[in-house]
Amino acid sequence: MTNTVNLFLLGTLYIFDWVSTKEAAELAGKIDPETIGNLxxxxxxxxxxxxxxxxxxxxxxxxxxxxxxxxxxxxxxxxxxxxxxxxxxxxxxxxxxxxxxxxxxxxxxxxxxxxxxxxxxxxxxxxxxxxxxxxxxxxxxxxxxxxxxxxxxxxxxxxxxxxxxxxxxxxxxxxxxxxxxxxxxxxxFRSITVRDAIGELPPVENGSSKLTIEYVSYPVSWFQKYIRENMMALNDHIFKEMNELNLIRCQRIPRCPGAEWRDLPDEKVKLSSGQTVDLIPWCLPNIARRHNQWKGLFGRLDLDGNFPISVTDPQPMGKVGMCFNPEQDRIITVRECACSQGFMDSYAFCGNIQNKHRQIRNVVPPPLAYALGRKLKEVIDMNQHSC
CATH class of the missing domain: 3.40.50.150 (Vaccinia Virus protein VP39)
Known part of the structure; x- marks a missing residue:
């Protein structure tokens, strides 16, 4: 199906031809006239x-x-x-x-x-x-x-x-x-740190799945006060549960800045199933030279540093493996990732945990979006005053 449109664009006449598929034409034909009229x-x-x-x-x-x-x-x-x-x-x-x-x-x-x-x-x-x-x-x-x-x-x-x-x-x-x-x-202003972003959030344990929990302390930084606003409870302070072996590894990673897989003791551990496995995954020391020493895998965040690159699925063996909370033995939560991007605590995410991480990962961080929006508002206001 071929269609032709005559369109006046910025004072110039353009003629466009395009070819639509049969499926596209059928779907377009099913749109009710009221919806089309509102476009x-x-x-x-x-x-x-x-x-x-x-x-x-x-x-x-x-x-x-x-x-x-x-x-x-x-x-x-x-x-x-x-x-x-x-x-x-x-x-x-x-x-x-x-x-x-x-x-x-x-x-x-x-x-x-x-x-x-x-x-x-x-x-x-x-x-x-x-x-x-x-x-x-x-x-x-x-x-x-x-x-x-x-x-x-x-x-x-x-x-x-x-x-x-x-x-x-x-x-x-x-x-x-x-x-x-x-x-x-x-x-x-100085940089916003991990401590500024998540330092006052309540502790949660591996396996916790409560979607809403109470705050346990007052904000301790201006950033925390700003994103909390008047919220009385915290949403989405949840994370994907680690398996037994990764939890043991997390517990063995020191709670200090820069700690990662190379700080694990070279020993075997016995799981609840009776299986005995290496605490350090075999691939990490054996092919580290080819992969930048697997820097950051099974790593803890630095309270006075910043978050690593945002990913849709935080996991210790992922491409960005620095995903352990600085002070707790667990992966960072959905809400902690949201705080790292500058989301307000009132912002609600949809779907399962991975869907929520994807929503956080894909956005322009709200503080940057706000700064761009203010610049747009400035020119709109200037245009209005000049009329």
Missing amino acids: PMPGEVDFINGGPPCQGFSGMNRFNNSTWSKVQCEMILAFLSFVVYFCPRYFLLENVRNFVSFNKGQTFRLSLASLLDMGYQVRFGILEARAFGVARSRKRAFVWATAPGELLPEWPEPMHVFAGLELKIVAPGGISYAAVPSTAYGAP
Whole structure:
């Protein structure tokens, strides 16, 4: 089925042809007229923002050359097609840092060129969430675009010290560009630490499955006061239960900063089943040279440090194995991961434990999203005052 649409985009007539599948046409035909009537028309949308699936671009994905990952990478074109159709005043695209360099930068440059060809003003850059008040390092690539006649939002100023390198994008010709300055040498506020984020949360034991529990202490940092607000009870302070062997390993890991699998004693343990097994997994010491010494596996968080890279399934033998609570013998909880991303304690997550971790993992950390939103509000207010 072939369809043709004549669309006035920013004062220019564009003609688009596309081919829809039989299945797509059948599904579209089942949408009731009232629903269709409530959908916005081109020119009626002020703001479109989102992040196309990042798994295909992510360096953490061991299968980013698979067919499905390649399909996910191409979804960015589908996302840009919404801009073509709706002609929003403002547009914000977000993705992982590797989006900029993926496929030798061709996908990134295609996105920018597409927006520019449509007549939009464009600004791009990489921001570090920890510089905006998050307890973990999280680098995200952003693309702002605004229609002609609208002000282009500036980047928010980083407010927290972060001792990382300046995040630059190398443009064609070798020119380097940084959206915001590095805060490695100073900022108005210090970094948010693991202690700031989760230091006052009540203790829970391996196997605990209570979805709601009472707080047992008052907030001890301004960050804790901010995210708790007026909450009287804590939700989602739960985690996936460890098996007996991993629990024993966790109990043997010292409760000190940087402790990991290399701090385990080289001995065997007897399980309740009667089986005797090595406390240190065989693969860790035997192939460590090929895997950066398996750094961080079975690791404890440092109360005065930050959380590692966010993952959808925290586990001690995972790609990011530093997932043990600093002071308790267990994996970090859903709520602790949410605190590390800057979620308010009142925010509710849906589904099972892994679904909740995925919801936390996939977002732009709320403090960074808030900072970007304030910059958008500034230009909207300025446009209104100038009318």
